[in-house]
Amino acid sequence: MDQNPYSTALLAWYQANARDLPWRRPDASAWSILVSEIMLQQTPVTRVLPAWEAWMRRWPTPADLATEPSGEAVRMWNRLGYPRRALNLHACARTIVERHEGEVPSSYQDLRALPGVGAYTAAAVASFAFGGRHAILDTNVRRVLARAHTGVEYPPKTPTKAETELAESLLPADATVAARWGVAIMELGALVCTARSPACAECPIANQCAWRLAGKPAHEGPPRRGQTYAGTDRQVRGRLLAVLRDAEGPVPKDDLDTVWHEPIQRERALDALVADGLVDPREDGTYALPG
DNA sequence: AAATCGTGGAG
DNA sequence: TCTCCAAGATT
Structure with missing residues (x-):
């Protein structure tokens, strides 16, 4: 029997109201589910849907992505946000090929060991793709x-x-x-x-x-800090990466310098992108998405 | 363990 | 307009 009193009502509600999301269909591969979970981290379903379709069309299996340079994943990621997730997904693909014979691992531990896969994502993939019994806590x-x-x-x-x-x-x-x-x-x-x-x-x-x-009492304590975005390094990083994404090949530094007026912050953001592996500084002084 | 990491839509 | 927030992970 179920350990909680509303299990039946909840399951009935789900059956009648669940959205028909592509990664929930019976024929969805474990890889497609992993891709969806990474994309859905801090990102609304409506924005993920088209990105997921395009991604799966281009790289239907981990092996397909593993042969690409990581920069192609970053470019494909487009404006989904938190582009390190593209790098994570690319690294996931290579790890899956090298250590799991090209198949997404089914155990929580193996999933948790993949880059960018934390407690929630590991439980979600283990549960949704493989039917494992794990607490989902998103x-x-x-x-x-x-x-x-x-x-x-x-x-x-x-x-x-x-x-x-x-x-x-x-x-x-x-x-x-x-x-x-x-x-x-x-x-x-x-x-x-x-x-x-x-x-x-x-x-x-x-x-x-x-x-x-209890009468829906309002939230107690300090208001949860709103994340002001304008003027932050994140905004600068976003602009820098957008230039590289939209360019065919390597970009002269002058083109990057136009995105932000303040040189200290601009350099700091660019250095951070390089350190994160999202940008490749080339010998000739130009910059590009990583090979 | 608090800070950092993008982007865009809704209210 | 501006604030909130959306299937978190990492350091």
Whole structure:
């Protein structure tokens, strides 16, 4: 039997309301699921969809990507954001070819060892692609658990041990059911129990939600710091990389200098990109995406 | 363990 | 306009 009281209602809700996302289809490969999970890190589904389609069309298997220079992955990544994820995916492909015979590993430990694959992504791939029994703890699930079980509007800034233990305690005993339960509660957070305006009227577990039963008390404590973006190194890095992405080949430094007026910050951002392996400084003083 | 790392859409 | 935030990971 299930360890939690709303499993049946949640699974029924999912069956009726789940989005038809391509990486959820029965014929989706483990590689395509891994690609989707990396792309979805901090990035909305609507923006991932076209990028995922294009990526999978070009590199249907890890081996297809592994033969490319990493810069091609960065270029293909386009404006998805956090371009180091493109590098991670490229490194994943090569590792999978070299150490796993070209097949995405199925165990949590092997997945967790891949670059850019943390606790959430390893659990997600192990569960969604291979039917493993793992607690899924992404931002959606954390929000649902915070409300339904803890009775607060938002979870802590960073995942805690308590959250992991709660998620694991709720996991259905059967692996197949657990895997379905994981996507279901995630989908609930994405579609109903949203951050801004939760649709409690449509929620299948509203009658058991501690936060709603408590009268939906507002978030306590300091407002969670808004990440001002304008003027940061991140913005400069973004502009620099955009020039290299949109260029056919190597770019003269003068072209990079036009993207930001402040030379100190500009150089710092460029150096950081080089250190991260996202930009290749060439002998002749030009810059390019890495080979 | 707090800071860093992009981008764009919604309210 | 401006703030928030979107399937996190890494150092």
